[in-house]
Amino acid sequence: MMRLHFTPADLRQITLAPGPIPLWEIVVSVHRLRLPATVGPRHRFGLNGWEREVGRGLRARAGVLLDLIPPHDYLPDFLLQPSTGDLAEGIELATRAPIAQISADLSTLAAHREAGRWSFELASDAPRARQTLARDLRRYFDSSVASRWPRIQADGLADRALRAETLLRGGVDALLATLDPQWHWQPPVLRIPFPGAWDVDLGGRGLVLVPSYFILGPLLMEQPDGPTVLAYPIYRGEQPVSAADTLGPLLGRTRAAVLAALRDPATTTSVAERVGVSLASASQHAAVLRNAGLVSTVRMGGAVLHTLTPLGSTLLRSDSLTT
Template identity: 50%
Template sequence: ALPAALSEGRAEPLARLIGALRSYHDAAVEPYWPHIRASIEADRAVRGRALLDGGADGLLAALPPMIRWRAPVLEADYPVDRDLYLDGRGLLLQPSFFCRGTPVVYRDPSLPPVLVYPVTHPGAPEFAEPGPWLGRLVGHTRSAVLQSIGNGCTTSELARRAGVSLASASQHASVLREAGLVLTLRHGSSVLHTLTPLGGSLLRGGAPLALS
C-alpha cells in the first residue's frame, strides 16, 4: 500500500504521490489562483480596516459569523467541544480559502496559537469575452478610480479620493469588478473595494503583485 511504501522511504511511491499532487494542483488550483489570491487580499483589507476602526475589539468582533467575540473569550463553532488557553501568548488569525464551515486550530495546544478561518466566498468571477466592458474600462476617470482604490476603500472614500460623485464611484467600481480588477466585500454597513492581483498588476504595468 502507498502509506506503507511512503513510511519506508521508497523513492518511486514518493515520486508518484508528488506527481499526483502536481496534477491535482494544475487542474484544480492553478486556474483559479488569481481568484484565490484576490479573496485572501480582500479579507486582509477588511480585517485591517476593522482593526484601524475599532482596535483589537473591533477586529475580533468583525470576524466571520461562526466566530463570536465575547470579551475576554473568543468563541467559535467547532466540530468538538474544546478550550484553547492563550496563557499570555498572541493569537495569529489566518484566513484560508480552503477552510470551509468552521475554523480550525492546531491539535497540539503547546504550539503557537493559530486560528485558521474561512474567507468570504463571493463566487468565482465570470469573465466575459472582450467586448462592451473593455470599451467601458478605458478612460482617465476609471484609471483614477482604479488607482484610488489602492489598499482598499469604501465607496464613499473612493468618491472622495477620485473626485467623483458617490453614484459615479459605485458605477466605476461595478465595471472594474466585472472586468476582474476589483473585488468587493461587505464591511459592516458599507462595502470595501480592493484590487485583485490582475488589477494590481495592471497598475504596475504588468508586473506581478507581490504578497507580503
C-alpha cells in the first residue's frame, strides 16, 4: 500500500496538469507493454488492438528504451520530466539530464536487472549514447503514440474539466476521493494499492496531478525542491452500455449504479432496493457521492432524500443518450 500523507499546506497546493505529458506517455506505454498480461487492470477501452500492434514490433519501435524501462515498478527519474509541455522539450531535458542523476538512476536500475553495453555508455556520458536515446524516444512516439495523440489530448482535456468541476463543487475531499475507484481518501492520507508498504510525506510542497492515457497504476515522482507529482489513469467514458460501464472506471461499478438509481429522487432505503445492496452500503455510497458534489441530500423527518446535482446529471447524460 502506498500512503500519501498531506499537511494543510499540501491540501492548499494541489494543482492539475494541463494534460498528459508526451514523455511520460512514452515511458508508461513501453512499461505497460513489458509487464505480464496478468498485471494491472488492462481492460481499457480501445487499447487491446494497440497492444497487439505495437507489442509485436516493440524491439524495433523502442530500441534502447527497453534497456531503461524494465518490466518492474522502477522507472528512471531522468526520463520523467514533469514540467515539460511538449515532446521536443521533454526529449531535450531527458537527454541533457545531469550525468550524476543518470548514473544514480542506472545504478538503481542495475539492482533490478543486468545493465547492457549501451547503458554503460550512457552512464559514462558518451555523446553518442545521448543521441541514440533522443532518436529512439522520437521514433517510438512517431511509430506508436502519435496516431493516438489527438485522442489522448482530447481525453486529457475532458478529464481535467471533470476534475476541476469536481473540485469546484465538492472541494479537495471530492477531488481526492474520486481520482480512482481503487484509491481511498481518508483525510489526511490517500491510500493507493501498491506492492509493499510505502509512506510518502508530501512535506508541505503540494501535489501535481497528471492524467495518463496508458498508465496501469499510480506513478509517483518525488522532487526534493518541488511538489510531488502523481500520475493517475485518465477518465475515459467511451463505449458506454450502462451507467456502471460509463462511470465505473471513475467511481466504481456499485457507486455508479447508485448514482444512476438517483435519476429519480429516492430515500436511502429505496436506493438500496433499486441497486440491490444493503442499507449501510447505500448510505455509504450516497455519502461519497454527496462529498463529490454529485448528489444532494435533505432530511425529511426520520428519512433522507437524495437527488442528483447538475454535475451528477451531466455525468449520466451520455448514458441516457445511449439507452
